[in-house]
Amino acid sequence: MRFDLTDLRLFLAVVDAGSITHGAADVGLSLAAASERLRDMEALGEVTLLERGRRGVSPTEAGEALAHHARVILGQIRQMHGELGEYARGLRSTISILANTAAISEHLPEKLADWMATNPQVDLRLKERQSVEIARSVAAGHAEIGILSAAADMAGLTVRPFATDRLVVVASNSHPLALESSIRFADLVDEHFIGLAGGALQDHIDAQASRIGIRLKIRVRLRDFEAICRLAGAGVGIGIVPDTAVRRQKRSSGIAIIRLSDDWATRQLVVCTEQGAELPVHARRLLDHLAAARPELRVEPVQNPPVEQ
Numbered sequence: 001m002r003f004d005l006t007d008l009r010l011f012l013a014v015v016d017a018g019s020i021t022h023g024a025a026d027v028g029l030s031l032a033a034a035s036e037r038l039r040d041m042e043a044l045g046e047v048t049l050l051e052r053g054r055r056g057v058s059p060t061e062a063g064e065a066l067a068h069h070a071r072v073i074l075g076q077i078r079q080m081h082g083e084l085g086e087y088a089r090g091l092r093s094t095i096s097i098l099a100n101t102a103a104i105s106e107h108l109p110e111k112l113a114d115w116m117a118t119n120p121q122v123d124l125r126l127k128e129r130q131s132v133e134i135a136r137s138v139a140a141g142h143a144e145i146g147i148l149s150a151a152a153d154m155a156g157l158t159v160r161p162f163a164t165d166r167l168v169v170v171a172s173n174s175h176p177l178a179l180e181s182s183i184r185f186a187d188l189v190d191e192h193f194i195g196l197a198g199g200a201l202q203d204h205i206d207a208q209a210s211r212i213g214i215r216l217k218i219r220v221r222l223r224d225f226e227a228i229c230r231l232a233g234a235g236v237g238i239g240i241v242p243d244t245a246v247r248r249q250k251r252s253s254g255i256a257i258i259r260l261s262d263d264w265a266t267r268q269l270v271v272c273t274e275q276g277a278e279l280p281v282h283a284r285r286l287l288d289h290l291a292a293a294r295p296e297l298r299v300e301p302v303q304n305p306p307v308e309q
Contacts, residue, residue, distance in 0.1 A: 005077070007041055008070040010034055011049070015067050018056040083281045095283045096125045098134040099147040101201035102165040103269055105225065106244045108147070115289050122282050130200040134272075141274050144283045145290070150268040157272040160291035166243045167205075167265040169258040170228065172235040178256035185262045189214045192237040194228045197221040205240055208264055229255055 003011075006027070014023030014034070024034030042049050049063040059067055085091070099108060104126065116122065129137070131148035138146035139156035147162055169188070171177045177191075185208060195218045196202035202221075209216050219237045222228050225245035232239045233254035246257050271290045273279060279287065 002044060003041060005074070007037055008074060010037055011041065011063075012067060012070050012074070014038070014050070014057060015059050015063065018058065020050075020057055079278075092121050092123060093280060093282050094123045094125055095145065095280075095286055096127075096143040097145045097147070098127050098129045098137055098143045100131050100134065100149065100269070101128060101196075101199045101204075102242050102267070103147040103162070104128050106165070106242050107163045107269070111290055115286060119282065119285075122286075128200055130203055138272055138274055141277070144273065144277075144279060145287055146272045147269060147290070148272065150270045151264075154270075154272065156275050158275050158277075159270045159272045160287075162269040162271040162290060165267045165269050167240050167260050167267075168243045168246055169238055169240055169260055170232040170246055170255045171238045171258065172233050173254055173256050174235065175238070175256065177238065177258050180258050182259035182261045185209075185260060185265070186212050186214075188238070190217075192217045192219045194219060194231050194237045194239040195221045196228070197223045201242075204264075208262070 010023060010027050010029060013026040014020050017023045017026060020034055020038065021031055024031050027034075029037070038050065045062075047062045048060050049066060050057045051060055108126075112124070116124070127143075131152040134143075134146040134148040135152045135154060135157060137143050146157075149165075150159070169177065169183060177183065193216050195205075195216065198221075206216065220231070222231070225241045226248075228239040228241055229246060231237065240260065243257070246255070271287065273287060
């Protein structure tokens with residue numbers, strides 16, 4: 001069957017109007033030309049597509065099938081024209097991203113800098129969320145891209161690797177913990193903490209404390225990792241931060257770095273999209289950039305998702 005786009009537009013117009021005359025007029029064809037095209041379509045396919053009657057026409061089962069595929073094809077054509085039009089007119093577009101604390105503070109700024117500089121027509125709507133919430137929101141189509149811990153339930157998502165995030169303990173060089181190379185979270189119950197002023201990472205740490213039945217002794221809450229490291233180096237208390245943040249502050253803050261040995265302290269971060277979603281062209285390009293063109297990661301849905309991260 002060799003149907004062209006005019007054939008498909010004509011057939012849909014006739015089906016929607018229930019009339020060959022009105023359908024022909026809708027696509028700018030004469031009645032004679034439209035009737036000939038429809039007869040040729042049926043002859044080429046060796047199938048009856050329309051039931052003709054005194055009150056108009058209606059599609060046969062074969063015609064219903066053709067109408068369905070014609071709508072899909074013409075919809076894809078419209079999407080293609082729209083995306084190419086964006087390039088031609090330089091229209092702005094916005095991509096919605098949900099990410100956890102570590103991704104937003106430690107990994108995304110560097111990843112996004114060059115890409116956004118070379119795509120000035122694209123804006124990002126970036127929000128911080130816990131990993132479990134990110135998974136649910138992206139799977140439901142509320143955001144185009146998510147960056148989260150691979151420990152979350154990945155049902156309904158297409159997942160690709162993004163980065164490795166390790167949490168460590170920071171303390172002053174004079175603190176007794178400075179002599180340790182690693183420590184369990186449960187061994188920190190008597191310490192005073194410098195915490196984050198809200199955010200998904202602090203919620204994650206607080207949840208881990210609740211799991212083992214303790215409440216952290218928070219002396220002060222700050223908004224960024226650099227400030228936590230500076231106060232930890234001054235002996236105010238200890239903090240738990242991503243190791244990427246600590247390495248930048250080690251020399252200037254006078255801090256010791258102690259590995260947190262709990263499994264939940266080392267997280268594989270992944271970038272995800274809704275399974276089967278057709279992303280706009282700019283979102284697809286950003287996704288490839290964030291995943292560094294690595295292959296899709298197969299993550300089996302967990303039966304009992306861990307505490308939100």
